Amino acid sequence: MEEADKGEVFERNNKSRLDSHPGTPAGTATACRLTDDLILEILSRIPARSLHRFKCVSVRWRDLIADPANRKKLPQTLAGFLYTTTAGRNRHHFASVSCGAAPFDPSLPYLQPSKYKDMAQVDSCNGLLLYLSSSKNMVNPWALEEDDFRFVVCNPATGRWVELPPQPQAPADRFRYNCMAGLAFDPAVSSHFHVFCFEETTVETYMTGVNIYSSRTGAWSRRDGGIVEKVALFFYSKGVFLGGMMYVIGNPKGISNEHVLLGIDMQGKVRKTIPMPYGRRFGTIGSSQGCLLYAVSSVDDNNKILVSEIELWCLKDCDSKEMVLKHTASIDELMSMTGEKYRVVGIHPDCDTIFLVSHGGDTLVAYDMQHQKVGCIINLEKNTQRFLPYVPLFSESLADGDGR
Secondary structure (H helix, E strand, O other), rough: OHHHHHHHHHHHHHHHHHOOOOOOOHHHHHHOOOOOOHHHHOOOOOHHHHEEEHOOOOOOHHHHOOOOOHHHHHOOOOOOEEEEOOOOOOOEEEEOOOOOOOOOOOOOOOOOOOOOOOOEEEEOOOOOOEEEEEEOOOOOHHHHHHHHHEEEEEOOOOOOOOEEOOOOOOOOOOOEEEEEEEEOOOOOOOOOEEEEEEEEOOOOOOOEEEEEEOOOOEEEEEEOOOOOOEEEEEOOOOOEOOEEEEEEEEEOOOOOOOOOOEEEEOOOOOOEEEHHHHHOOEEEEEEEEEEEEEEEEEEEEOOEEEEEEEEEEOOOOOOOOOEEEEEEOOHHHHHHOOOEEEEEEEOOOOEEEEEEEOOOOEEEEEEOOOEEEEEEEEEOOOOEEEEEOOOOOOOOOOOHHHOO
């Protein structure tokens, strides 16, 4: 039986018992007899979609489910990946890792084309999504003038969204452009989110500043200068928010064969500079089980990529500046099955499973690094771009934004 079906059966059976209790509103007597710990134990065993509906059982259940302190005890697993294809404009798709239906319409019909002509997927973090929106078609969104676009943060599980105000103006004596942006949100800590927008200029081809938006203040703050590390960030690369810091990968200025991981705090200050394994960018970073992971293709003594071998590295702890090797696996069997070569595009948030996309971009494969087993193989649309992991957040987030 599928996980969603089990949740629906549980819900029907539970509802029938609650409704049959004489002389009291549905569920009141039964819910009152259960301790909070027992309720959480029950709720932790059901799918996230059913969990959202169970908030209607009682005020007590609603408060338990909504309490950020209980979030880590309740289901919040990976639903799949958002990705785009381009044919004159961005087209949005969803690849479900459970082979079920998409949990929402990835085209966000309530935002486009009624409000925005085009939207580019930028980042995802703990159930919230970051988009770059425009009244124009965006084949290359970062090439637009500042007045042409706005950042939008939304929770597709609830349909709530907020448009961010314009960023602070760049200094008049130089032309600034955005090289990447990241979303920072941890519902176990706060209902507020932050957006990092990193800058480079046509004069200095490395990170020269960062604008940070706070939903608590509703405004951007600017950190211009003071960034000692002269690092060029990668276009279209993805940041990872973990432990109160945004992690991004870049190339130190003047060192072509070296790449580093930067840990940047909520004030825009670089707190860590961590050398990456092999000094190469042929991999991806992600957070899993509370740790920062880096999945990368192995290289031989001549620094050539061995596409059949994948390594999974882990940052030892939040205070560490060292990556340690966790798993090494061969995907020869997968390549012989499909006749394709692959690159890493994602890491599962709950286990040591990585996700690979075929060289042609039309197949997504889950691979268990710990047990070295091929999992689900998902067919995709042609010409895929930018994969963002999505974990549903069934709570009233963004209520402190525009309230939409």
